Amino acid sequence: MRVTQIAAVAAALTMTTMTAQAGTLQDVQARGELNCVVSTGVAGFAAPDDNGQWSGFDVDFCRATAAAVLGDGSKVKFVPSTGKTRFTLLNSGEGDILYRNTTVTMSRDADLKLTFLGVNYYDGQGFLIRKELGINSAKDLDGASVCIQTGTTTELNLADYFRVNGMSYEPVPIETNEEGITQYSANRCDVYTTDASGLASTRAALDDPSAHMVLPEIISKEPLGPAVRQGDDEWADVTRWVLNALINAETLGVTKANVAEHAAAAGDNPSVNRMLGTEGDMGAMIGLDKQWAVRAIAHAGNYAEIFEANVGPDTPLGLERGINASWVDGGILYAAPIR
Amino acid sequence: MSDSREYAVGTHPDLPPPLSTSGAIGWIRGNLLSSPTNIILTVLSIYFLYKVVPPSLNWLFFDATFNGDSRQDCREASNGAGACWAFVKHRFHLFVYGFYPVEQRWRVDISFILLPLALWPVLFDKVPYRKHLLKFSIAFPFIAGWLLIGGFGLTPVSTDYFGGFMLTLVIGVTGIVFSLPIGVALALGRQSNMPVLRVICVTFIEFIRGVPLITLLFVASTMLNYFLPPGTQFNLLLRVLIMVTLFSAAYIAEVVRGGLQAIPKGQYEAADSMGLKYWQSMQKIILPQALKISIPGIVNTFIGLYKDTTLVIIIGLLDPLGIGRASLADTKWTGLTTEIYVFVAIFFFLSCFSMARYSLYLENKLHTGHKR
Incomplete structure (x- = not known):
């Protein structure tokens, strides 16, 4: 009992x-x-x-x-x-x-x-880079070290993009976005890549945002x-x-x-x-x-x-609405009707 | 003058040693400038300190900003030269209590106050009313559990809201308290004459030691749900506590086994010849000696365990480091990584350093003549 x-x-x-x-x-x-x-x-x-x-x-x-x-x-x-x-x-x-x-x-x-x-x-994947490196296009990133979050689609996109363009890179694996910012600002990697929405906030968080730029290429679709x-x-x-x-x-x-x-x-x-x-x-x-x-x-x-x-x-x-604007405003945000 | 006086042989009073070999100057000459190598090292060290200490102090205190509501405020106040402690100040409650409901935080405060009271009689001998206080120490885990989790008259608070230093202390203290007895039992089991018991203990110890803690935590957090019947909710914190305890118990077992093997065989035989039963001989003769020589190793394991609590971030529990990282994602404060890591480092250093000092104190207290 x-x-x-x-x-x-x-x-x-x-x-x-x-x-x-x-x-x-x-x-x-x-x-x-x-x-x-x-x-x-x-x-x-x-x-x-x-x-x-x-x-x-x-x-x-x-x-x-x-x-x-x-x-x-x-x-x-x-x-x-x-x-x-x-x-x-x-x-x-x-x-x-x-x-x-x-x-x-x-x-x-x-x-x-x-x-x-x-x-x-x-969203879409982009690159954040130091202006002093003098690189203006993602196509010039051959041999760069790249901070990349493991277990994400960005990791796979990066590999695809470099393969398609016949370039090599050295991955610096990170676990979270915060770690990415830390590693990037400590110069452990030349480039930080993640979704463009994340890059904007990352750049704003750096000590001197004007010394960094987001490269124009968006290399992937990230819905x-x-x-x-x-x-x-x-x-x-x-x-x-x-x-x-x-x-x-x-x-x-x-x-x-x-x-x-x-x-x-x-x-x-x-x-x-x-x-x-x-x-x-x-x-x-x-x-x-x-x-x-x-x-x-x-x-x-x-x-x-x-x-x-x-x-x-x-x-x-x-962040601007951009393609995230409603379809009536020229974006692609479109939801099925409730009926 | 002294040289004008004459003394009989043997009556000259003692003179102070010459200035160059005593006092501050003597110490400096003896310890810092005794040889050319020593002089070079001294100069280099002073240069190094000059380069490191003033900037650190400036960053930590003199240029630091203690007030402000965002990183922007800090930047404006100090031009980015000093630390932005306003961040830590704003987040301090989050660091201490995690996500514990604000109106219930007094319960955590009481637990924080009771913890040293409960530890005091356990850690030190010369405590007034030690016997009565020890009863309180035994009751403390239940009191603290009741205070933190609630029920029986208090509003229940889910353990999912635990976080910050409080979480570290809960995991650390529970792990330390339970892993020591389990570890000792495992060590004895491993040395046992009973084959089944010995095989069980050896298998357990070797399995746990062969697997990283992260893996065990992963198993605890996610795999377990696949094995248990669907819909079963097994408290995540409890799973973590069990895993951490078992993990450090296996290490304690090996440390204690080292202590047991260091006891001369004569001690075992002496105990047997006195007609002592197994438990009597262990309790009165073997374990007191074995544990005494194992103290540095045991405390070492405890410190490791305490620091390993930061790994719980992997399974989504937010310890101080996790809270810090999550805080960095706040757009108001983002980018202040150094402040966070320095702050968390200070907390862990204070905790671990006090453990290390206590271990030294205990070794000295128990030092009974055969210290090497």
Whole structure:
């Protein structure tokens, strides 16, 4: 009797709920917390602030998802991951969703058993170099030492680019972007390569930004997007449509400020009405209530607002929308309609 | 004058040694300028110190900026010449508490205060009311666990919010406290006459010693989830604590085995001839001697363990180094790597240096005449 009691207490201490194999949506709702895999720190995309609160572009998408699913954008547990551990964390069940500047590729989708939900940032790989080296084109980088994050697509792109152009390079492997900045500013490598969004912030962080330049060549396509584990289509639908809702909200003119007003009563625009649940019940199709998109947008705003607040021209990163502008503004950001 | 007086043989009072061989001048001549090589080395050392110390002090203190809200403020204040300690100041709570909820941080504070109180009677003999305090020391892990995790009247706080120095101390102290007894048991098991026990202990020790800690942490953080039934949530911090403890226990076992083998066979035989049972002879004769000579090795392992706690960043737990790196990604502060690493280095140096000093103190205290 006592042994079984002790065993029961031990089990209760070490294991929280042993849920049956329910879907991720039910798991998350039962847990009351969304486990979101983010980076250990990428400027503008995910980083803890002075009070230990995570903030950033990817973080806001996590919070919007939590707001839609759980009704509260603060109920997110952030699981910091490095480039190498992110997929294992997701696949082993430590995280429910991955929002970590992750490039959508075929092998990751098929081989690593991920389901990508779309693209929330279109990026491309570039080079940061010291001006004093007098190199103005990536084609002149033969023999250069290159700081490169391991376990990323940038590593593979770099190898491809140098092979195609018949050049050689000496890789200086690094683990995180911070290490990259440190190594580059300590002159351990001639060139630092990563996504262009990362290069802008890296350059801004250097002691003398004017002594460095980003080479004009963008050598790869880096569509960065969120992912979930393969095999749970219901959860993939929920998270995909939260992302689509945030992107659609921009073109439909629904913002953090006016979303409550729009959601209060059906308006003239049926697209807005459908999204915000004043007409029909789109939420029921993905296992949520009518107000799901209202909560997602109310938490951090639509795509444009999230962009402006974290990485836009008024932030230290100072990124322009560029191809990330909505399709109506000449960009390629385009989400399927909610109907 | 002294030379005008005359003394009888043997009554001359002792004169002070000549100025050139005593006092500061004598010391300098004897230790710094005794030979040409010594003179060259002294000059080089002074030059080296002159080159290193003033700039370091300038950077650390005199040119440093202690107030400001962003790196820009620091740059404006000191032209980038000194350290930007405003960064560390703003982030200090994050470094200490990690992501622990702000309104619950008093619980961490109490644990921090109780920790030295619990260690005091364990580490030193001459403590008033030592017997009673020792009871408190035994209860401390449970009290601290209750304070930090919550439950039983306190708001529960998930261990996922642990971070910073607090996380280092939790992992370090738990690892040290539990790995010593396990390590001693393993060492005894390895020396045992019972073949099954011996094989188990040897296999365990050799397996753990043959695998890097990072691998074990990886297994703990990700692989375990594949083996356990789906949906099982096994607390990540607990997994890390188990792995770190087992890892350092295997090393302690080997250190203690070295101590056991250094005890002359006569001591074992003497214990047997006194009719002492195995545990009695171990407890009264062998282990006190073996552990005493193992102290430097044991403390060495502990210091290693303490510093290895920084590896938990790999599995997504943010120790001070992890917090520092994550902080660098904040666009307000990005680029201040030196400050972060210096700050974290000072913390680890203070911790590890005190451990090393305590080990020296213990060696001197237990030094009972056969020190080599």
